[in-house]
Amino acid sequence: MEIGDRIPEILGxxxxxxxxRSSDYRGRKLVLYTYPKANxxxxxAEACSLQTHKAELAAEGYEIVGVSxxxxxxxxxxxxxxxxxxxxxxxxxxxxxxxxGAWGEKVxxxxxxxxxxxxxxxxNEEGVIEKIFTPKEIKTKIxxxxxxxAIKQ
Numbered sequence: 001m002e003i004g005d006r007i008p009e010i011l012g013x014x015x016x017x018x019x020x021r022s023s024d025y026r027g028r029k030l031v032l033y034t035y036p037k038a039n040x041x042x043x044x045a046e047a048c049s050l051q052t053h054k055a056e057l058a059a060e061g062y063e064i065v066g067v068s069x070x071x072x073x074x075x076x077x078x079x080x081x082x083x084x085x086x087x088x089x090x091x092x093x094x095x096x097x098x099x100x101g102a103w104g105e106k107v108x109x110x111x112x113x114x115x116x117x118x119x120x121x122x123x124n125e126e127g128v129i130e131k132i133f134t135p136k137e138i139k140t141k142i143x144x145x146x147x148x149x150a151i152k153q
Contacts (some may be wrong), residue, residue, distance in 0.1 A: 001101050006127050007032065008099050011065065014087035015075035020065065022127045029062045030123040031100050031147060034102040036116045038070045038078035038088070046118075046140040051084050053144035062122075066092050067102070069116060106135070120147065 001007070009034075012021040022030075031050065035043040043120065050057070050064050057064065064086040070078070075088040097103040102119040104114055120133040120143070131150055139146060 001099070001121070001129055001132075003129050003132060004130050007097060007121065007123055007129065010096075012067065012089035012091050012096050013072060014065075014089055015072055015079050016087075017072060018087070020087050020089060021124065022123075025063055025065075025123070026127065027125050029060070029125060030127075031057060031062050031064045031120060031124055032100075033064070033120040033143075034067045034097060034100065034119075035118055036068065038068060038074050039081070042069070042118075042140045044078075044082060046138070046143050047078070047084055048082055048135055049141060049144040050086070051082065053148065054085065056148055057144065060148070061125075062147075062151075065089065067096055067100075069094055069097065122147065122150070 009022050014020050026028050035046040037043055065087040069091055071092055072090040075090050079088055091097050094103050097116055102117045103115055104117055118135045118138055121129050124130050
């Protein structure tokens with residue numbers, strides 16, 4: 001997906017078994033972020049950054065939704081372990097990740113693999129992408145601050 005595209009209507013099922021739709025957020029802005037794997041150091045740092053700054057993001061009109069390939073049970077344990085108070089979608093079939101363009105080839109330590117590309121989409125009140133943070137731009141420990149800085153530009 002690119003800036004100006006509308007995100008899919010069906011986002012997926014969250015850690016609590018609730019079906020999440022983009023229309024659930026109509027009239028509100030959305031930080032929709034994809035991450036490789038729950039309970040890993042980078043993904044935990046990113047999620048905790050977003051949780052820590054959740055009130056500041058809400059003051060700017062943003063809700064948060066995370067997406068990974070993890071199973072619902074893993075997402076629930078991740079949310080509980082770190083006090084994450086936002087939906088974490090269990091996209092085990094990678095349908096949403098592929099639709100977003102957050103699934104593809106990546107290189108780590110010289111090895112090419114196919115997997116989740118850590119990406120963040122800032123979505124407006126109508127479900128349209130306004131900004132995309134690419135994998136190379138995201139600094140997991142301070143990602144919420146990066147988002148807030150971009151919002152306030």
